[in-house]
Amino acid sequence: MMAAELMNITLAAQRLNVTQSALSRQIKGLEDYLGVKLFEKSGRNVRLTAKGEALFARINGVLIADKNLRTLADDLSQGETGILRIGACSQLIERYLPSFLKEWKASNPGVNIRLEDGGGPELAEKLREGAIQLTISAAPSAPIDIFEMVNLGKLGFLAVATTEYLDDVHEPIEIIDLLTLPILTLNKRHASREVFEAACRLSGETPSIILESYSPHTLFAMAAGGNGVAVVPSSAQLQTPLVRRPITLRGELIHFDICAMWNSRAPLPSYGVRFVEALRQHILNEEDDAQEALGDVARGCTMPDKSFQIRMNER
Known part of the structure; x- marks a missing residue:
């Protein structure tokens, strides 16, 4: 070479x-x-x-395969023990990890999981620097050369508010109608915010944002107080009894991909690869529940069959 x-x-x-x-x-x-x-x-x-x-x-692929093979051999010789440092956004932690992580750790007692909460862009930078080994977040707008990526599933968006702002009806709300209302949204540390902004641009309307927050729970509290409509990914866990409606663009539900990423120059240990595959399967199993939740309010309008894929660099 x-x-x-x-x-x-x-x-x-x-x-x-x-x-x-x-x-x-x-x-x-x-x-x-x-x-x-x-x-x-x-x-x-x-x-x-x-x-x-x-x-x-093709030499790079050969070198990466060689590193992966050596990593696997090291894992086998060391008895499958080690640390897996994972960065993930808060909504995905809340939605998918509580029950999954406990069960996975019980099946893999020699692996110590360390989780770090963060936004997609900052997690990608930490992954690049080697501070974490794996990220779970919204997929980037374009592949990053040094990262390997596995798609884990899809998420949509929910509009959440009191009946002062949203009619309590079993159907989605079109984004162009939503943007006439005061908007409570996640800040730009979240990759999903870029997706929402891309959808706004495609609609031709500019949102009137009155709050940007790191936490969806802050948005829910403000929405419950009658201060506007919270726009959150469908993974966000809602405890407050508010109206929630999926968001559409041109009649189709908006969605974006979520993924696991790691640095190809620092291959995951075999237990890390196993973690990703198990989480992917867990999310697929949970997908039916998520679709059912959206379907209840959208009356059969489900993301896989009728959806509007938003890329974060769309104009």
Whole structure:
């Protein structure tokens, strides 16, 4: 890989702290193993052959697979014990983790889970820095090169308020009608806020925001006091007896993806991969309950069959 990047065997050997002859032997051995000539001379330098270029394009995948294999071997040799540091947004923690986490820890007693509550953008930065190993949050607007991502499910939006602002009827509210009311919303530390703003732009209306909060419970308290309409992801747990209605755009329920992400340069231990898969299955099982809750107020309008996918960079 170094020889391909520098296009010079001597410089590559110096960078790798080996002799030129040793590196040349390694390259020759690899060519013999693959049955393909990888390099050809180009003046005083070397360059990849066409077949070498094709193989080089896949080298990162091979290196990542090698790291994953070594990580798995280390886990097996160490008896599946360790720490898994997870960052997640508060609504997803409240909605999915209480019962799941207790059961998972009982089945994996050697793994110590450490949770950190935070917003999507700040969690992505902590993941990049290595402060956490895994994030559970709204999916980013575009793939991030160094992150691996697994979709866990979908969430919609609810409008929550007293009957002063929302009619207590069993149907969604169109976002263009919602935006004529005072809005209580999550702040920009939450990735879901970007989704809501994208939906507002697509509707052609500007929201009248009177409160931005980190906590959905603060929004519910203000809504219960008659101060406006709280706009929250459908994962938010509502205890107060308020009217709640799904939000639509052009007649279709708005939704966005939630995902698990980790840094491909620091592969998850095998118990981390197992955690993600178990959580994904748990959320899929919970999905029916969430759809039923939305369906009760939307009279059969469910997200998978009729929904408006919002990407956070839509204009």
